[in-house]
Amino acid sequence: MKHLLNLLAAIALLVWGTHLVRTGILRVFGASLRHVLSRSISNRFNATLSGVGVTALVQSSTATALIVSSFVGQGLITLPLALAVMLGADIGTSLMAVVFSFDLSWLSPLFIFAGVVLFISRQSTNVGRIGRILIGLGLMLLALRLVTDSTGVLTSHPAVKALLGTLSSDLLLEITVGAVLAVVSYSSLAIVLLTATLAASNVIPLDVALGLVLGANLGSGLLAVLTTAKSAVEVRQVPLGNLVFKLLGVAMAAPLVGLWLRHVRPYLGDIATTVVLFHLIFNLLVGLVFIGWTQVVARWVEKLLPRPVKGAKAGGRPHHLDSSALATPSLAISCAAREALHQADVVESMLLGMLEVIRKNDLKLAEDLRKMDDTVDELYSAIKYYLTKISREALGEEESRRWTDIISFTINMEQIGDIVERVLIDIEDKKIKPGRSFSEAGMAEICELHQRLIDNLRLSMSVFLNGSVRDAQKLLEEKARFRDLERAYATTHLGRLSDRTMQSMETSSLHIDLISDLKRINSHICSIAYPILDSAGALAPNRLRQSVLLDDVSR
Template sequence: MLHLLNLLAAISLLVWGTHIVRTGVLRVFGESLRQVLAKSFSNRLNAMVAGIGVTSVVQSSTATCLIVASFVGKGIVSTTAALAVMLGADVGSSLMAVVFSFDLSWVSPLLIFVGVVTFVSQQDTGAGRVGRILIGLGLITLALHLIVDATRPLTQSPAVRALLVALPSDILLDIVVGAVLTVLSYSSLAIVLLTATLAASGLVPTGVALGLVLGANVGSGVLAMLATGRASAQVRRLPVGNFLFKAAGALAAIPLLGQAHILLQEFVGDVHQQVVIFHLGFNIVIAAVFIGLTGFVARITEKLLPTRAVGAGTERPRHLDPSALATPSLAISCAAREALHQADVVETMLRGIMPIIRNNDVALAEQLRQMDDTVDELYTAIKFYLTQISREALSERESRRWTDIVSFTINMEQIGDIIERVIQDVEDKKIRKNRSFSDAGMAEIAALHERLMANLRLGMSVFLDGHARDAKKLLEEKARFRDMEHEYAASHIARLRENTAQSIETSSLHLDLISDLKRINSHICSIAYPILESAGALSKTRIRQSRFAALPPEME
């Protein structure tokens, strides 16, 4: 029992080591990886080379698949080019298996020692994040040696040997077992290395090991499909196409396994090396055979997963791509785009206030009130999406952007609530009672509304670009708007003294309206706080902590 527990712990350490390396690399090179992939789709060969390079660094063909699938979903790259990238990604993953199959016993303690020292001493720097990667690499090599030590006693167990006797008789069963293990561990690299170690220890016959390797390749394709199961049809095409490559390759390899085993025994003496070389050779052959068929398979996936027409008026979340969560830098961009979508809905609501006031449009009032539900739903969706992003894989700048998006969406959600109350007040106190503002009062409200629309557009620009100059300009609008509110409130009181009938009838609504517009403007101007704080340009009399920037303006 103790030996089995040690084996499970070693396997867990292997999976955890690959996770640390993957998240560490994405944190250090995340945006660069996106740029490399985005610029490498000029032809299929370049795309395949890009897939090899990126996956060799990330150590996960599944992670590469999720990155590229999100590009396909956004129309940045065609499915044909993306499939070429995935053929290279599978070769890159198998190359890493070959690297880790060598005797690296002396490397493990060195990597862990250097990595820990670097990470602890310079945790918040680029060097510290590289140290994290070194720790992960050290844990991978250490886990492989622990697996060897843990399996050695198990090879002597008659019960274990009897359990494995049935496996060589059914290659399809071997493939299924390998695929299931890969899905459970979320790492085909870990399962291939584990299989090679077990085969070298004599616990698993080499023929069974080759079947398990085929299953690991199929399992990695299943993993990507599961990860994108709730994404759009465009996003799911790449995982499906990649799975078709792997499944077809595995089926074609079944009758050739015996001959492949003989060739490996003839040219490669070490059993461990036989397994990893077979894994590499399988993926190289798949890439060579199918690189010319990527267009054909892309058309098949397009027929299997046709694009569904989306109505122009739909306001559901458009940019929160679940497959992008594997790449935090890409997920942050998706969340920012959805936040701007939320702001567009708020802008539509704000623009509709004046037609309701001027025309007593009850139907439009009802439509805009319903849009507040959309704003709330988008806020909830964005917030939930952000919580799914791995904070440990974010750089310092991306962490600030994460906070900026939260602050922005909170302000948009609260603006939507205020607009809904404004519309309800106009309907209750003006439309139903058949009252009208005075000409002067209407002009004042229109002037405030026009300034508010301009400030909202400026706020969206500040959120998108993050320019400190525009953020300062937006913050200055807060004082200007407050002065306008005071001026117009005084003018209204003057009209009351003159016994202007319309002003008397709508006095309460008028004062509440300009007060609510001021509150909306305060929320808009709050967008500038985190931008100015990041630039070090926020006055000492202003809020200094970025977490406070998300609070409602009335709590400042």
């Protein structure tokens, strides 16, 4: 029992080490890998080569599938090119299996020691994350040696020898077991390495090992399909197409396993080498055979998963919170930012409609605008929940600031939506239903403040998108001007009351509340500038190091 537990622990360590390497590389080089992929995909052959290179580094064809799927979802590359990348990705992960099949156990202590030192000393930096990668590599190499040692002890036991002697090959069962193991472990690479080690230790026969390898390949394709199951159709098409390649490849290779054992096996080295080379050659042949079929398979996939007709989605727009992008934090941050801008677009529509309600006393429009606040709230909740699923420790300093900026931006937009909803209710109760109207001068003041509000909202969206310090400073200057206007218009309104202007007297309460609410909305809009200025070092304890804000304080 002790030796069996040792074997299970070694297998778990191998899977965990693979996870550390994959996530660590994505955290450090995720943005660069996405840049390489997006720049190098000009034709099918370049796409395949880029898939080989990126996946050899990431050590996971599933991770590459998620990155490429997000590209297709954003319309950056076409589906046939994405499928060509995936053919290369499968070759890349099989190349890493060949590398790890060599006896590199002597590197394990060095990698673990160096990795721990780097990780502990610089944990929140890229240096620390590289240390995490080294720890993962060291654990993988250590786990492979532990698997060999544990299986050696187990197979020497008479009972285990008798059990192994009763095993018979059932190719379909082996493929199924290999696929299940790859899905459960979230790594076909780990399962292929484990299979090669077990075969080399005579725990499983060579023909069984080859069946498990075919199953692991199939499982990696199935894993990507399951991971993107809740994503947009465009995102799900890439893993499905890759799974089609794997199904066809396994269907063609399965009957040839016997020929491989009879005619190719004698020319290869040890058993472990035979297993990993079978894995590599399988993926090479699949890539060579199907590189010319990417267009055909893309058409099949589009028939199986047709893209929705434009406007079929809620609001007739794409949703940017792509769950498959969460594996690459920098990409997920970009998705959240795009959705936050859509939230701001909805808020802008509410503000524009609010003035129409005031002018035309349109109760139906007021009701529609108040319903839009529910959309703003739903977007805020969705963005917030999406951001919480991004690992904060996976973010660099700049990405962490961006994470905070997005949260701040969406909170401000949600609060603006709430204020607009309350304003609309007041307009209905105090103006439209009683049949009152603002004076001509009062209406002109409201229109002036409203136009400045819209301009400031659009400027704040630009600040959020581009992070321009100059625009952020301008936004805070507008905050001071807006406050001065609000005070001035409150004074002129009191003057109209002194002159006994009937319309002003009837709408006095609403008028004062309205311009005060517009100022509050403007404050939420302008607060978007603070994180940008703070990051640039342009904020002092008394806010801006600018004369205009010194004037602001003096007023």
